[in-house]
Amino acid sequence: MRATSSNIVYKMQIIPVKIGNYQKSDSTGLKQISPCCKVPTSRKTTCSDCEKELINKELLKGFPQGKDNHYIFSQEQIDSLKDFDDIIEVLGTIEKSQIDYRMICGSFAVLPDKPKKKKQLQIFKKAYKVFERSVAESDKAIIVKFSTRQKQKLGIMTSIGNVITLLHIVYDDQFNEIDEIPEIEISDAEKKQGLDFIEKLEPIKLEEIEDNFKVKLEELIEKGEPLTVTIPEANEEEELGFFK
Numbered sequence: 001m002r003a004t005s006s007n008i009v010y011k012m013q014i015i016p017v018k019i020g021n022y023q024k025s026d027s028t029g030l031k032q033i034s035p036c037c038k039v040p041t042s043r044k045t046t047c048s049d050c051e052k053e054l055i056n057k058e059l060l061k062g063f064p065q066g067k068d069n070h071y072i073f074s075q076e077q078i079d080s081l082k083d084f085d086d087i088i089e090v091l092g093t094i095e096k097s098q099i100d101y102r103m104i105c106g107s108f109a110v111l112p113d114k115p116k117k118k119k120q121l122q123i124f125k126k127a128y129k130v131f132e133r134s135v136a137e138s139d140k141a142i143i144v145k146f147s148t149r150q151k152q153k154l155g156i157m158t159s160i161g162n163v164i165t166l167l168h169i170v171y172d173d174q175f176n177e178i179d180e181i182p183e184i185e186i187s188d189a190e191k192k193q194g195l196d197f198i199e200k201l202e203p204i205k206l207e208e209i210e211d212n213f214k215v216k217l218e219e220l221i222e223k224g225e226p227l228t229v230t231i232p233e234a235n236e237e238e239e240l241g242f243f244k
Contacts, residue, residue: 005113006146008131010090015127016113017088019148019166023106030217086147088157088166093140099156103175106168108148110157128164135159 003020032041045054061078062070088110112128115121135142136159144155146166156167 001109003109003111004086004148006086006088006110008088008090008110008144015131016115016124017110017128017164018113019088019146020109020111021106022109022165082150082152088144088146088155090157091143091145094143094156096139096141096158099141100169103169104156104167105170108155108166108168110164110166132159132162132164135164136162 001020001022003018005016005018008015008017033039034041045056045059046052047054057075059075061073061075063073065071112125115124135157142157144157144166146153146155154169154171156169158165158167
């Protein structure tokens with residue numbers, strides 16, 4: 001796991017840590033290849049109006065202001081707004097029972113890091129463990145701001161598997177509310193039918209589930225044959241499942 005150095009900071013309290021992403025990229029690794037020379041294609045940025053080819057350092061930033069209008073910023077103006085450091089800033093707490101798991105969009109491991117002075121190593125290791133045990137046993141989780149790849153993010157800090165875990169969540173204005181679901185009454189017999197369906201399902205281990213496309217792609221590379229993926233269409237009876 002690749003990790004970047006950071007610090008958990010609350011007022012005058014500092015714990016050196018490093019942050020690593022629990023989740024690997026779901027990219028297939030495929031690239032766009034030109035049909036003429038069989039080499040990767042290049043990405044060119046052109047003006048949508050005059051079609052002039054541009055280079056990155058020339059580009060400006062624009063915030064939409066009505067149809068076809070933008071408030072224009074220079075890259076220097078945008079950079080001046082980034083006043084955050086590579087730290088985990090503690091903001092406050094939230095009851096674990098109040099965590100809305102729909103807002104979680106990523107997870108990071110927060111591990112103890114080596115301080116600059118070796119004599120502080122044991123002190124900070126102890127501070128990390130005290131902090132980890134505290135968030136593990138408390139009924140509250142810690143709300144923080146942190147940054148990765150030059151972007152400031154919102155997170156919930158808790159402990160999973162004896163490791164401080166940072167759950168990346170979206171800001172409130174980035175969360176899509178759904179339309180209210182109408183109340184539908186179901187009978188005890190219908191509820192039992194649904195529970196019976198779940199109980200009849202076979203237990204499964206997540207580590208045994210594979211990405212079918214990735215497996216077929218690897219087989220294709222080994223055989224050097226064209227890849228054909230057939231997705232069966234579910235009939236109406238299959239879609240109804242136990243509700244039929």
